[in-house]
Amino acid sequence: MTDTTFQEETIIRTSGSHNCGGRCIVKAHVKDGRIVRITSDDERPDTDKRPQLRGCLRCRAYRSYLYHEDRLKYPMKRIGKRGEGLFERISWEEALDTIADHTKRIMAEYGPEAIYLSYATGNAGKTSEQVWMRRLLALYGGYLDYYGTYSSACTNAATPYTYGTVNSGSSREDWVNSKLIILMGFNPAATIHGTNTAYYLKKAKEAGAKIICIDPLYSDTAVALADQWIPIRPTTDSALLDAMAYVIITENLQDQVFLDTYCLGFDEDHMPEGIPAGNSYKSYILGTGTDQVPKTPAWAERSTGIPREIIIQLAREYALNKPGALIQGFGPQRHAYGEQPPRSGAALAAMTGNIGIKGGWASGCGSPCRKQYVGSIPINNPCKAAISMYMWPLAIQKGTELGKREGVRGVDKLSANIKLIFNLAGNCLINQHSDTNGTAELLGDENLAQFIVVSDHFLTSSAKFADILLPGDNFMEREDIVLPWSAGDYVLFMNKAVDTVYECRNGYDWIRDLAERLELTAEFTQGKTLEDWLRFIVDETRKENPGFPSYEEFKEKGVYDWEYEEPAIAFKEQIEDPRHHPFPTPSGKIEFFSSRLWELDKPAEVPAIPKYIPAWEGPEDPLRGTYPLQCIGHHTKRRVHSMFDNNDWMEEAEAQVFWISIYDAKKRGIKNGERVCIYNTRGKVILTAKVTPRIMPGVISIPQGGWWSPDKEGTDQRGCINTLTKYQPTPLAFANPQHTNLVEVAKLDQMEAEK
Amino acid sequence: MSKQIAFYVEQKHCMGCSACQIACKDKHNLPLGQNFRQIHAYEGGDFTISGNVVYQNTYAYWIPVSCNHCVDAPCIAVCPSKAIFKRQEDGLVLINEKSCIGCRRCFAVCPYQAPQFDAANGKMKKCDFCQDLLQQGTAPACVSACPMRVLGYGELSELQKKYGDTSWVKGLPNTAKIKPAWVLVPHRDAVDV
Numbered sequence: 035m036t037d038t039t040f041q042e043e044t045i046i047r048t049s050g051s052h053n054c055g056g057r058c059i060v061k062a063h064v065k066d067g068r069i070v071r072i073t074s075d076d077e078r079p080d081t082d083k084r085p086q087l088r089g090c091l092r093c094r095a096y097r098s099y100l101y102h103e104d105r106l107k108y109p110m111k112r113i114g115k116r117g118e119g120l121f122e123r124i125s126w127e128e129a130l131d132t133i134a135d136h137t138k139r140i141m142a143e144y145g146p147e148a149i150y151l152s153y154a155t156g157n158a159g160k161t162s163e164q165v166w167m168r169r170l171l172a173l174y175g176g177y178l179d180y181y182g183t184y185s186s187a188c189t190n191a192a193t194p195y196t197y198g199t200v201n202s203g204s205s206r207e208d209w210v211n212s213k214l215i216i217l218m219g220f221n222p223a224a225t226i227h228g229t230n231t232a233y234y235l236k237k238a239k240e241a242g243a244k245i246i247c248i249d250p251l252y253s254d255t256a257v258a259l260a261d262q263w264i265p266i267r268p269t270t271d272s273a274l275l276d277a278m279a280y281v282i283i284t285e286n287l288q289d290q291v292f293l294d295t296y297c298l299g300f301d302e303d304h305m306p307e308g309i310p311a312g313n314s315y316k317s318y319i320l321g322t323g324t325d326q327v328p329k330t331p332a333w334a335e336r337s338t339g340i341p342r343e344i345i346i347q348l349a350r351e352y353a354l355n356k357p358g359a360l361i362q363g364f365g366p367q368r369h370a371y372g373e374q375p376p377r378s379g380a381a382l383a384a385m386t387g388n389i390g391i392k393g394g395w396a397s398g399c400g401s402p403c404r405k406q407y408v409g410s411i412p413i414n415n416p417c418k419a420a421i422s423m424y425m426w427p428l429a430i431q432k433g434t435e436l437g438k439r440e441g442v443r444g445v446d447k448l449s450a451n452i453k454l455i456f457n458l459a460g461n462c463l464i465n466q467h468s469d470t471n472g473t474a475e476l477l478g479d480e481n482l483a484q485f486i487v488v489s490d491h492f493l494t495s496s497a498k499f500a501d502i503l504l505p506g507d508n509f510m511e512r513e514d515i516v517l518p519w520s521a522g523d524y525v526l527f528m529n530k531a532v533d534t535v536y537e538c539r540n541g542y543d544w545i546r547d548l549a550e551r552l553e554l555t556a557e558f559t560q561g562k563t564l565e566d567w568l569r570f571i572v573d574e575t576r577k578e579n580p581g582f583p584s585y586e587e588f589k590e591k592g593v594y595d596w597e598y599e600e601p602a603i604a605f606k607e608q609i610e611d612p613r614h615h616p617f618p619t620p621s622g623k624i625e626f627f628s629s630r631l632w633e634l635d636k637p638a639e640v641p642a643i644p645k646y647i648p649a650w651e652g653p654e655d656p657l658r659g660t661y662p663l664q665c666i667g668h669h670t671k672r673r674v675h676s677m678f679d680n681n682d683w684m685e686e687a688e689a690q691v692f693w694i695s696i697y698d699a700k701k702r703g704i705k706n707g708e709r710v711c712i713y714n715t716r717g718k719v720i721l722t723a724k725v726t727p728r729i730m731p732g733v734i735s736i737p738q739g740g741w742w743s744p745d746k747e748g749t750d751q752r753g754c755i756n757t758l759t760k761y762q763p764t765p766l767a768f769a770n771p772q773h774t775n776l777v778e779v780a781k782l783d784q785m786e787a788e789k
Numbered sequence: 790m791s792k793q794i795a796f797y798v799e800q801k802h803c804m805g806c807s808a809c810q811i812a813c814k815d816k817h818n819l820p821l822g823q824n825f826r827q828i829h830a831y832e833g834g835d836f837t838i839s840g841n842v843v844y845q846n847t848y849a850y851w852i853p854v855s856c857n858h859c860v861d862a863p864c865i866a867v868c869p870s871k872a873i874f875k876r877q878e879d880g881l882v883l884i885n886e887k888s889c890i891g892c893r894r895c896f897a898v899c900p901y902q903a904p905q906f907d908a909a910n911g912k913m914k915k916c917d918f919c920q921d922l923l924q925q926g927t928a929p930a931c932v933s934a935c936p937m938r939v940l941g942y943g944e945l946s947e948l949q950k951k952y953g954d955t956s957w958v959k960g961l962p963n964t965a966k967i968k969p970a971w972v973l974v975p976h977r978d979a980v981d982v
Contacts, residue, residue: 239802686824
């Protein structure tokens, strides 16, 4: 007799914990210790009030990821050059001893500001590796922190200069009250910007809303929902919004009472004291201010590529169809001057009085105005220094030269260069950062970043730069608690579905063992197991939320919904009762004009009012003579950032190809399905062309997240857009300008001939 | 009139997300190259460039397609081993795997290319409407997976009463004779106005 017993299929309730804007119910069907099927929310009633949290193809295809033969199985140490990807298996003891030794040495020699936990979002759970490493390093003396995100740094930085907060988003359930919805670079069909976001748009459309998509691509959202697609050249959103403002002002369509009551800096009559005349928003738009250029539709069509009559139509429709929602995605703010579009959008929302009302939308960042408290693992970092998440290459090269002018927070100047990097479940070390070739060279210098620790599931592009590479567990193999990051009034419990394989380990387990080597076990664990910590999070949550279930009940149900009578409307109180509810800005008003930005005294790049600033490597850069095409990197359904790039089911659902318009392809003799070369001074990519009418002429797009795969000559064979992007932080947020690139595309035989 | 189970597809709002395709693949354990439900993409149109500005008349839409369990299924007629049959009780078109000789004539004749050849055992396989789930009273995997709620199912005549009898949109082969058991609510660009 064997002791193997036949098992019935059991269903485990969990959720994905990777960095996805959605957070869905995932049910793992487990038989004999293996997941045999994945389903989603199909038992709870699917109601208007609470639509099911249905997972998309990414989590549904997880079996093909979980049981992938390339899974990292053992701890390894590097034996080749950094980035070469050559490793040797070692024991966990050796791996942790090595990490502990370097941590001790670097902390003693350089101090906490030399130790950096890079931006990594492969595990967004409440008890991820990131969380535990932060907790441990905080106890050990501290670490250099970061602020901002690669997704939304510019809008996170800029929106508060208008509203005083990033939480300018109403509930999505409220979209059914909109007459008009304008989506600017917002494609929730592919970027799951909150579970059910595209579905809420469908409901709005059914309720009568007209939907207009403004996007260089005829996006999946546009195909399914839009009444009109307006293609726009990347980096020019503020030019379009400026011209819309021009139309609204010159046709006297603005809500002047709203502007007079709630806003600062719209016109010369409502400016802060001490500011010279001509600096109001209206003066800028009409060209009566400092630049003497009226921002007419004719002016805007030159940069945006949008015919002037369409700009006029759009402006009138938005001004006259109230309530209307001008919803801005994150794409338009990931460019050279990405701080401008969020504030330009908010200006339009204010001019049309669409703020604080049902069916309106305040624009800007749009993070939900209704948030619920869920407890967290305590971390008290004694090191106060923080950099923008995008500034680490400069902090490696010349950290001690960086100060407040370079966005350093907490200290006047950094006291050390970065020497030790923990990159835990992330691919921003190279793949999702800018300029892969330049970054690879920087990381290759072992005198600069002396030691790099990576934890992941696969040998990703970033993992290849590890000195010690650790095999992590995945969301089917652990317990955790997860929240939606963009929208949704709920929290999910992740139950463990299957055992961890090989020598993969949970973050808490190995970081606890590291704590022991740093003689911090008791402080780090407080005598708690991982389950004890999850109970701690639930206890903390219950303190603030009286209706929150017990740990056992929450774990069993897997989901807790906060229930509300009405959708939340951002800034409702500020609009209905301004006397008692000022906006959280210095003036208490919606700030078209920000005195804080004025005081920065960088008017060309960080104006006090939102302005269109032509981007370097934008459509007006003379460099277009050599590199005529703008290159962006749209998100696709088949990956979450770079995750699942190696999942064959996803490649089958959507192959990694770049989009080029039929117009530009014809000019170059490129056929659909042909492999061609995309290049600029920073790098070369060889990739298959999708020749399509779904992208505007003059623009190409490489779906972001392909794993950088340089051949011997350094030519990327997989289509990592960052082979072509430039490392240049934006002026206010010090953020990533990912969609700001000029390139040329050529047939392979032509490239060969030019050699 | 005999019973005929059918799919409902609100094609106008399909965002081509492939959740149905993957849910089906996962449910039926299909290897690479085999999908009982697939997303077919259609696109066309052109640009006019005038100076700096761009005019477009682009169109695009998706059709999520599986076996449509046709009322007069051509695959049944061409099957030399009589492996394919129509089940009287619900109108499902099913393959008797034992009799299938893997000749692929059903694939060739199917306007949707629905039957899939399984190289592992040399047989044809296809959508069976998730009969096991239907028996349990739950929806087929693709239907319950759809994040946009554009997929549904029901008795053909009832779906037709509710949503009309469109079973063809631009891009699909002519299927008037075979009477596919599905009801489409077409995308604006998939019909002539």
